[in-house]
Amino acid sequence: MFEQLLKASRDVDDASLPPDTPQLLLKAVPDELSLDDVRSLAAEPHDGSDTTTLLWAVYAVLKSNKLGMQHDDDGKYKVAIEEISLQIGQMMEPVCSGAAFDEDITDYPPLSRNGLLGLHILRLLIALIPCGSLVLPSRTLLSVIAFTNRNDPWASGCGAELARSLLSDYFQNASPPQAVKPAPFSNLRSIRDAGAERKPSETVPKTERARFITEDVLTDFLRPMFAKSRPATVTASGRPAAFPEPPPRYGQGQGFGDGEDMINAKPWKYTRQYAVTVFEWAVENTDTDLLQQNWPLYTPILLTLLDESQPTSLKLRSLSIFRSFWKRCPGGLLSRTGLADVFEQAVFPTVLSLPSLTPEAESRALLGAAYPALFDMANVEYSGSVNKESEDEHVGGEGTNDQTARDERGLRSKGFSETQRKLLDKIVREGIMTGYHHAKEHIQLVDFFCQMLRRLVDGMGILSVKYLKDIIPMISEILVDPFGTQHPPTLLSAIHLLQAVLQTCWPRVPHYCNEIIKITMLAWLNIEEDDSISTKEPTKTELKRQLTRTVEVLSAITTAVKLDMADRVRPLVAKDPQLRHLFTSCEAS
Structure with missing residues (x-):
């Protein structure tokens, strides 16, 4: 026919x-x-x-x-x-x-x-x-x-x-x-079988979409597919393992064993890669109420994906799915269940994907996905824009009290828990600073680390003052480097980081006043002497404008605490007149 x-x-x-x-x-x-x-x-x-x-x-x-x-x-x-x-x-x-x-x-x-x-x-x-x-x-x-x-x-x-x-x-x-007709899969398991403890009235989702996600997608389709590759840190019911077994020394995924066995154990990574897309859709279409009732259905799958290091595209996607999942979770749910630490252990190792073991471009992509996820876990707001102008705030006189009040209100509103503060310390010391000192010869990664530190300083407020002893030397090393002008965007990121430090941690800035003067002076001279920088972006004019603005903020801070900055910069200007435009605000004050 x-x-x-x-x-x-x-x-x-x-x-x-x-x-x-x-x-x-x-x-x-x-x-x-x-x-x-x-x-x-x-x-x-x-x-x-x-x-x-x-x-x-x-x-x-x-x-x-x-x-x-x-x-x-x-x-x-x-x-x-x-x-x-x-x-x-x-x-x-x-x-x-x-x-x-x-x-x-x-x-x-x-x-x-x-x-x-x-x-x-x-x-x-x-x-x-x-x-x-x-x-x-x-x-x-x-x-x-x-x-x-x-x-x-x-x-x-x-x-x-x-x-x-x-x-x-x-x-x-x-x-x-x-x-709705039953799904054409084998015996449907109840949500209670998946390890969730609920009241009888809560076992039936309110909408067909919710029923489809919890029963057909998570329970019947994804759960059996991910069962053989579930990490030891979580049980089959989605809860943290009380006594997790260490992974086998020569286990699956380490390059040993039969490849066919690995394909059978991880169909979601090989033959049925679309399972990751299905899980991604399930997370995107989940609301807070549904997660509150059915979170054990999500966690084993998500931790399995985060535990997979290769290929890089899968790792990046897993981190993106995790951010969507974390933002939809009810406040404190993962902390109460003990899963917050498990997710931290799954995400944090990604920030150590650094050259030379990891190619620079691949490292930049992985770090760019891992740090926002950690910021979400630490309750630090992650803004997509990193080149916005800092606010023009003059710190001095009565303005000092106003700034102090703003910082106190900001600290109370952020409400960092003890666990979040420990994570922030880990991000700065074991993440950003370790990464910087390990890969400082890779200029684009240095640029990235400056951007991440700026976000942390802005997000943490006055709490970031404890990191000044690490941040100021890092900024100095970047801006004083005579070859730093070969990559102007990194210089601009370092200047923006310094501005964020001045505006956020101003009570401790006078202690670093001489060091900051030295940093801005040498950076200014390096920029003045490099004629090739004028043809690049950002231009020499923009870099000098940002340095001048940095000195203006520093001058306002020193004036507020009754330090005479003019006496400190006057000999420098006398020795090199081209510094006069940099320290104009000091002479005026």
């Missing part, structure tokens, strides 16, 4: 994509078709090479005007559509059959094309019956979710947009949970 259509589908150009339908397909669609015919077409036996052909054929039938629309009272019409959608979900599932332990030879363009075809077919099927009455099989929904991230190699921008739109419309119009 469909021989001509299937033949025409095989001849479709690989560059053809829906929603455009090649005319040769529409002409090959038989007349007077029923849904039973479409169901038979979708169920035809095929191998991987015929999947695209079948999808094009089904899509052409649904796009044509030759499909007979006959509604019945016994539900056979709706059942037929649901069975067709199940077949489509199976065909569009992006299984990476070529992924192996040592390399991935999967041909991704056909997976992307099949996914886009399947999404358009499902959109047409949903439109055939009234809103809310169609129940898509869980397996089909999982296949749709697999295409929601456009950065996946089997996905695309238009496919991700269509998948998210389809899911949004479906769950918005979905029937109440009690009217």
Whole structure:
């Protein structure tokens, strides 16, 4: 019946994509078709090479005007559509059959094309019956979710947009949970079996989306897939292990053992990589109430992902998912359950991914994902902008009391716990300072460490004064370096860090007054003597303007504590007149 259509589908150009339908397909669609015919077409036996052909054929039938629309009272019409959608979900599932332990030879363009075809077919099927009455099989929904991230190699921008739109419309119009058919997976386990202790009235999610996430996604699909690779720090029920066993010396993931065993133990990393996308979607569509009731379903999967160090793309994605998860967690939940320490131990080692063991570009990406996650855990606000101008605040006279009051209010409002303060100490001393001293020859990493310290100083407020004995020498080393002008952005980051220190830790700044004068003076002279810097960004004018502004803030601080800064800079200006523009504010005061 469909021989001509299937033949025409095989001849479709690989560059053809829906929603455009090649005319040769529409002409090959038989007349007077029923849904039973479409169901038979979708169920035809095929191998991987015929999947695209079948999808094009089904899509052409649904796009044509030759499909007979006959509604019945016994539900056979709706059942037929649901069975067709199940077949489509199976065909569009992006299984990476070529992924192996040592390399991935999967041909991704056909997976992307099949996914886009399947999404358009499902959109047409949903439109055939009234809103809310169609129940898509869980397996089909999982296949749709697999295409929601456009950065996946089997996905695309238009496919991700269509998948998210389809899911949004479906769950918005979905029937109440009690009217939903069971998922086509093996025995559904209750949430209590997953280790969550709840009242009976809390075992049933309020919405179909919540039911789908907790039962079909987390319990039935993801939990068995991640079971064999769960880290020893957490139990199967999602709670911290009381006596975690040390990992085997030559265990999986260390380059030993049979590669086939590793693939079987971690299908989410090899053949079914889309499981990470499904978990990512589940976290993004979870609210605080749902996490409060079902957090043990999330933690083993998330810790398993964070425990995986390779490939770098997976590590970056795991840290991004963790940030989404942490922001949605009810306040204090992970601390009360003991999981905050477990997550800290899982995230912190990433900040030590430094050259030469880790390439500089890869290290920069990993650090850029790990530090924001640690900032979230330490309750330090992470701002995406690092080049904004510091506020013009003049510290002196009555303004000193105002600044003190602001600092006290800021300290109370931040409310750092003892655990968070210990984490902040660890971030600065074992993270940023260790990383700086280990990789200071990598100028872009130095720039990054300056940006992270600036964020910490701004976020911690007066608490950051304890780190001045480490920060000031670091700033001095960067700005005084005669070769520092070869990378102006790092100089600017160091100057901004110094400005943040002056404005936040001003009560202790007079103790470092001479050192700061020396830093700004030598940096100014280095910039003046380097003619090549004027052609780079930031320009010489911008760097000098920021240094002048730094001296203005320092002058205001010394005036407030009745220190005569003019006496200190006057001999310097007399010896080198080009410093006069740097210390203009000192002479004026």
